[in-house]
Amino acid sequence: MSNRFFHWKRWWAIVIKEFLQLKRDRITFAMMIGIPIMQLMLFGYAINTDPKHLPTAIISYDQSEFTRSFISGMENSNYFDIVKFSQDQQQAYEELRQGKILFILTIPADFTRKLLRHEHPTLLFEADATDPIAVGTALSSIDPIQSMVIRKDMNGPLAISNSTSIDIRVHKLYNPEAITQYNIIPGLMGTILTLTLTMMTALAITRESEKGTMENLLATPAQPIEIITGKIIPYVFIGLIQSSIILTAAHLLFSVPFEGKLLHAYSVILLFIFVNLTIGITISSLAQNMLQAMQLSIFYFLPSLLLSGFMFPFLGMPKWAQYVGEFLPLTHFNRLIRGIVLKGNGFLELWPNIWPLMLIGVLTLTIAVKFYKRTLD
Amino acid sequence: MKLQTDLAIDVKNLQKYFGNKHVVKDLSLQVKKGEIVGFLGPNGSGKTTAIRMMCGLLTPDGGEGKCLGYDIATQSDEIKRKVGYMTQKFSYWEDLSIRENLDFVGRIYELSNRKHLVEEALENLGLTSRSSQLAKTLSGGWKQRLALAACMLRKPRLLLLDEPTAGVDPSARRDFWEELHALAAKGVSVLISTHYMDEAERCHSLAYIAYGNLLAKGTAEEIITHQSIKTFNVSGNDLMPLSNRLKDYEGVEQTVIFGQSLHVSGKDTNLIQQALQKECTEKFQYESIATSLEDVFIYIMKHSTDNFGESL
Structure with missing residues (x-):
């Protein structure tokens, strides 16, 4: 049984030791149990490549049995949630630009009259195609709805044989050719910034502790806020370089149009870099060693990747997952950068996503400073 | 002030x-x-x-x-x-x-x-x-x-x-x-x-x-003075068995081997001398020496209780 290469007693000693160490490292233990459960819950239910209940505004200049039937057909398809029903075109377009709604259906004044006269009435469907996946399936459900409406309501003397008698015009705004890269590339910027910056700064303080240099740093008169903000500064530059590379690649390699102002883009990039660095440094002052810091940053990164609207359409996620997403800086950054790059958004349209980033940044920095240990106790 | x-x-x-x-x-x-x-x-x-x-x-x-x-x-x-x-x-x-x-x-x-x-x-x-x-x-x-x-x-x-x-x-x-x-x-x-x-x-x-x-x-x-420890130096070869035997004697509180010499320390000079006379054959020579700082510290350390152990 016993030989030089394997002995069960030695093996058992190691097994016991590893169990004891795992038991002592409570955070790692909790994460090993907690992460799979949380991920299962989050991603199992939240991810939806066939997004439904997309917010839609209807601008109707005509109301009849037929328009009502068409609208209820849209609602019954579950793809559209009619959140607005008005004649205020201006406001509807504003909300489309801000990303609060994804579709605008305009029903012209002569719709019913033309339909009854078999004159091919038109319906205008405008969609925010920044995210082609989000609107694609919903748009493809329009044709079955209109044939259903015509079959149901146009019977008896009104019956018509030509089922394509309604002329539905779809305008894909912002990304008319539904090129996925247009959406992915700006989104990728936020994802890369999140991953690299959070992880780098997450290691910043724990590395000092593990190398033993923390004792030296603590023996100096340096204050927590100096150390924390001082440590994140170099990464601000790294983040700016990363962003510039992605912006250049978006322009040169993927021909992504740049509709907004460069100043706006760099302002929100700078803000987002700052938020990520404060989150990283907070992880660093909470974690007890580098391994924990790595695990915590991955734990932060995964939901950011999956629930921020980068990989899957944000408005297609269930409501509760959207609420979780609202707490992730990447969600706001994705909206901001896509708004600037693809829609040419200005400051007023950007503001609703700027203040949450500011708030998250200030809060996390406060936590980082508060949890930074000033002694070796 | x-x-x-x-x-x-x-x-x-x-x-x-x-x-x-x-x-x-x-x-x-x-x-x-x-x-x-x-x-x-x-x-x-x-x-x-x-x-x-x-x-x-x-x-x-x-x-x-x-x-x-x-x-x-x-x-x-x-x-x-x-x-x-x-x-x-x-x-x-x-x-x-x-x-x-x-x-x-x-x-x-x-x-x-x-x-x-x-x-x-x-x-x-x-x-x-x-x-x-x-x-x-x-x-x-x-x-x-x-x-x-x-x-x-x-x-x-x-x-x-x-x-x-x-x-x-x-x-x-x-x-x-x-x-x-x-x-x-x-x-x-x-x-x-x-x-x-x-x-x-x-x-x-x-x-x-x-x-x-x-x-x-x-x-x-x-x-060194405060501890008032007396030390004898025994020189010779093969000191380990001698050291072990000496440890059994009353009054021999500490034995430390330094290569070719053995330091025997204790508070009571007479007791140590009696022990040395009994154990040291003609192969060994012994003499009284000044107690070194190291002897004192080892002595102090041995006589202090490891109260860290109690709490475990």
Whole structure:
């Protein structure tokens, strides 16, 4: 049984030791149990490549049995949630630009009259195609709805044989050719910034502790806020370089149009870099060693990747997952950068996503400073 | 009042617990201006913890004290600014060069004539030509000297040195001690922990702690005299069996083998002599010798109780 290469007693000693160490490292233990459960819950239910209940505004200049039937057909398809029903075109377009709604259906004044006269009435469907996946399936459900409406309501003397008698015009705004890269590339910027910056700064303080240099740093008169903000500064530059590379690649390699102002883009990039660095440094002052810091940053990164609207359409996620997403800086950054790059958004349209980033940044920095240990106790 | 201002360190009844372990117990210690005090004790005896409390890196759980006149409980920022602390493990940045490390220290302590001081320090170290070398490429002895230079850069009036010469060769240690005495002559006070007996003998006075308790205090001679231990030296070959036999005798409290000689110590001279007469054949010669500091410390250590064990 016993030989030089394997002995069960030695093996058992190691097994016991590893169990004891795992038991002592409570955070790692909790994460090993907690992460799979949380991920299962989050991603199992939240991810939806066939997004439904997309917010839609209807601008109707005509109301009849037929328009009502068409609208209820849209609602019954579950793809559209009619959140607005008005004649205020201006406001509807504003909300489309801000990303609060994804579709605008305009029903012209002569719709019913033309339909009854078999004159091919038109319906205008405008969609925010920044995210082609989000609107694609919903748009493809329009044709079955209109044939259903015509079959149901146009019977008896009104019956018509030509089922394509309604002329539905779809305008894909912002990304008319539904090129996925247009959406992915700006989104990728936020994802890369999140991953690299959070992880780098997450290691910043724990590395000092593990190398033993923390004792030296603590023996100096340096204050927590100096150390924390001082440590994140170099990464601000790294983040700016990363962003510039992605912006250049978006322009040169993927021909992504740049509709907004460069100043706006760099302002929100700078803000987002700052938020990520404060989150990283907070992880660093909470974690007890580098391994924990790595695990915590991955734990932060995964939901950011999956629930921020980068990989899957944000408005297609269930409501509760959207609420979780609202707490992730990447969600706001994705909206901001896509708004600037693809829609040419200005400051007023950007503001609703700027203040949450500011708030998250200030809060996390406060936590980082508060949890930074000033002694070796 | 005059007395107090002459004390660089004056701490009373310092206490520190780690969980339910009482790591430092009722430690009172004074270091006078320009004095080098050796801090001795076995591994894990609480030396590092005590030093860390004095420089504000650990909060004492009890007791009070002052370093350079600043309260260790409330004025740790002042103490950090004024006291030079050298950690046991090399704690400068290995991925920075020698000059960068010194520059960092100069900047963080806001030294006005930083460039000049760094040049001076490099020159004193004899490292001017190697100043761009990364700290990690330095040998252990050079790392210690760099750490001391960094520590001395802002000319503190009090140095807390935690085993600064561990792993350093004898000639570098000698240089190091010459520097320390030169500083002390200028009025710098030093509290230095060490395991080397030759270093202990170079200190103006000594404090010996074991298992959190301060067991002996005073100059080397005072400590030796106070313990009143008699030591005999037995010379010969094959001392191990003899040592084991002697241990069974009443009055033989300690036997330590040093190569070709055996130190036999105890409080009662007569009892030891009787034992030696019985056991020593003509192969061995024995004589009474002066008890060394090392004999005393080993004696003290053996007779102090390991109360850390109780709490486990």
